[in-house]
Amino acid sequence: MKITPEEVIHVANLARLDLDEAVVEKVSHQMGAILEYIDKLNEVDTSHVQPTTHAIFLTNAFRDDLVHEHLERNQALCNAPQRDETCFLVPRIIG
Amino acid sequence: MKPYELTISQAHERLKQKELSAVELTRSVLDRIHAVENRVNAYITIDEKLALDQAEIADGLIARDNMTPLTGIPLAIKDLICTKGLRTTCASRILENFVPPYDATVIEKLKSAGTVIVGKVNMDEFAMGSSTENSGIKITHNPWDLTRSPGGSSGGSAAAVSADMCLGALGSDTGGSIRQPASHCGIVGLKPTYGRVSRYGLVAFASSLDQIGPLTRDVRDCAVMMNVISGHDAKDSTSVPKSVPNYLDFLNGDLKNTVVGIPREYQSARGLDSDVADAVTNAIQTIESMGARCVEVSLPHTEYAVAAYYVIAPSEASSNLARYDGVKYGFRDRDKSDLLDMYRSSRSKGFGPEVQRRILLGTFSLSSGYYDAYYRKASQVRTRIMEDFKQAFEKCDVLLSPVAPTPAFPIGENADDPLTIYLSDIFTISANLAGIPGLSVPCGFSSGGLPIGLQIMGPHFSEGQLLKTAWHFEQAIGIQDRKPEIGS
Structure with a gap:
């Protein structure tokens, strides 16, 4: 299917991406070509076919709920762009 | 040495x-x-x-x-x-x-x-x-x-x-x-x-x-x-x-009791370079000459694998890459004082064009109104692709095919055409969709002197059989000419 520049902007908003106007046009062309190719899937009869999300069948991997050693707080915070002694810091959310 | x-x-x-x-x-x-x-x-x-x-x-x-x-x-x-x-x-x-x-x-x-x-x-x-x-x-x-x-x-x-x-x-x-x-x-x-x-x-x-x-x-x-x-x-x-x-x-x-399957659909794949086709045909003959038996098999949904993959992989990626928001690690645009603006700007400046393209494609495939037509449909076709392999492996132990349609391509050749480069994944993508193992072993050179690989695929957990087949093949052709000349 074709995808309009407006739809690209909507999807970009969902994905939390900012696109320049010039890029929107190009991306809608490229995505349109890819989606047109993907529409090929409609040639396959999939009525009564179960979808596959994982190729290897496994049931849930449960474990006992025990206390283990984990990353120390300082290590968990070590790559943060902004932090204080105990927390990740983000721009003010509530005015 | x-x-x-x-x-x-x-x-x-x-x-x-x-x-x-x-x-x-x-x-x-x-x-x-x-x-x-x-x-x-x-x-x-x-x-x-x-x-x-x-x-x-x-x-x-x-x-x-x-x-x-x-x-x-x-x-x-x-x-x-x-x-x-x-x-x-x-x-x-x-x-x-x-x-x-x-x-x-x-x-x-x-x-x-x-x-x-x-x-x-x-x-x-x-x-x-x-x-x-x-x-x-x-x-x-x-x-x-x-x-x-x-x-x-x-x-x-x-x-x-x-x-x-x-x-x-x-x-x-x-x-x-x-x-x-x-x-x-x-x-x-x-x-x-x-x-x-x-x-x-x-x-x-x-x-x-x-x-x-x-x-x-x-x-x-x-x-x-x-x-x-x-x-x-x-x-x-x-x-x-x-x-x-x-x-x-x-x-x-030895390979005497090994049955190798040659997928019919892979031989007629669009864009298959003749040097690659020749090298793979020669490799199959070498493996046959060591006692393996060759049979033709069919993977009828091959032509849909790339389409299914480019729905499923970007969908999963769009979800996985949501974590890069400039908070816990990675790049943050510090000029933004609003949280949402900070997320959007950090992601847009931090990710390159192909990653953004795939996030958009995946977000679209999973979005309201398109989920059934794209993500669910692709996951159903994935089931069909898995069934193809299951049926093929009832007739053979391993499958032999090219790895890529062409030898290495010039840098910059497909820079602005993502679909063309996606289509070159045709021989390898199905193994990931089906979860089966695949091995690439050198099998020859193009007329321009570029290496060409032979792909060997097998059922789940057949890595041993793949290594065995590849090892016998490697013993037969030798590895003496495997070094590029780039000087020192």
């Missing part, structure tokens, strides 16, 4: 006989990197001190006769596998300064085997691509022809092994990203069965398709590395609790 030119197995023998020390071997590899890196551009991060420290530890283990087949062996690691204290960028600006506080399970395993990690190698950003040109850090060149791409996304791993800048490497394969660069660089690469190798600490691209595997100079080395990295891991809930055989045990016997 210089130490850096050795296979893992040859180096192991010399280390064991004390003819060579791990420090000498590591220095030799580091010197080689200094000599050719400015032409190949395989490495993103090299930590010489760390490498030499590990080599000294390895020499200590060897002195006490406490060694494994990988003790003291210098390896390169694709830069999306977390290494504690060693920068891991995913070749993305968004993770340019990320230093993992923990090791991936495969790295823990390599470290306890006494290996030497030389550094982290280049790739397409977040493993999205088939040429390593989508790296946000640098462009890697194919050691066989520096104007060409090494393939991708594990292009740095393949180029480094091929150019003797390490003795072996780890890569990851989501749609062919180990096998295709191995083919383009004239080395061996194996994508294991989904769940054979732990993904803990592998930065996720498409979680139901990703798998870590080795890239090596020969088949024996591939078996050696598989012995170390395989096995169940409680930290990866999709890793399979199944015992691991000694893969070296498969490198013997």
Whole structure:
């Protein structure tokens, strides 16, 4: 299917991406070509076919709920762009 | 022969006989990197001190006769596998300064085997691509022809092994990203069965398709590395609790009772280069001449694999990459005072164009109104593709095919046409959708002197059979002409 520049902007908003106007046009062309190719899937009869999300069948991997050693707080915070002694810091959310 | 030119197995023998020390071997590899890196551009991060420290530890283990087949062996690691204290960028600006506080399970395993990690190698950003040109850090060149791409996304791993800048490497394969660069660089690469190798600490691209595997100079080395990295891991809930055989045990016997299947649909694939077709046909004849029986099989849904993949992989990616928002790690645009603006700006400035394209495609496929037509439909076609393989493996033990439709292509050739480059994944993508293992082994050269790989695929957990078939083939054709000439 074709995808309009407006739809690209909507999807970009969902994905939390900012696109320049010039890029929107190009991306809608490229995505349109890819989606047109993907529409090929409609040639396959999939009525009564179960979808596959994982190729290897496994049931849930449960474990006992025990206390283990984990990353120390300082290590968990070590790559943060902004932090204080105990927390990740983000721009003010509530005015 | 210089130490850096050795296979893992040859180096192991010399280390064991004390003819060579791990420090000498590591220095030799580091010197080689200094000599050719400015032409190949395989490495993103090299930590010489760390490498030499590990080599000294390895020499200590060897002195006490406490060694494994990988003790003291210098390896390169694709830069999306977390290494504690060693920068891991995913070749993305968004993770340019990320230093993992923990090791991936495969790295823990390599470290306890006494290996030497030389550094982290280049790739397409977040493993999205088939040429390593989508790296946000640098462009890697194919050691066989520096104007060409090494393939991708594990292009740095393949180029480094091929150019003797390490003795072996780890890569990851989501749609062919180990096998295709191995083919383009004239080395061996194996994508294991989904769940054979732990993904803990592998930065996720498409979680139901990703798998870590080795890239090596020969088949024996591939078996050696598989012995170390395989096995169940409680930290990866999709890793399979199944015992691991000694893969070296498969490198013997003969191919007399092996039935090889030739998929009909792969022979008529669009864009298949005649040199590739000829090399693969010759390889099939060689394997037949060793006693294997060839049968034609059909994988009728082959032509839908690329379409299904480019819905499923971007969908999973769009979800996995939502975590890069400039809060816990990675790049943050500090000019933005509003939280939402900060998220959007950090992501838009941090991710490269191909990654953004795939996030958009995946977000679209999962969005309200399109989910059934795209994501659900593709997941149903995935079931059909799995059934094709199941039926084929009732008639044969392994499948033989090309790895890629063409040999390595010139850098820049497909820069603005993502669909064309997606279509070149046709022979490798199905194995990821079906979760089966696939191996690429060099089988010849194009008229222009570029390496061509043969792909061997098998049922789930048939890595031993793949290695056996590849090893017999390699014994028949020899590995003497596997070195590119890039000087020193």
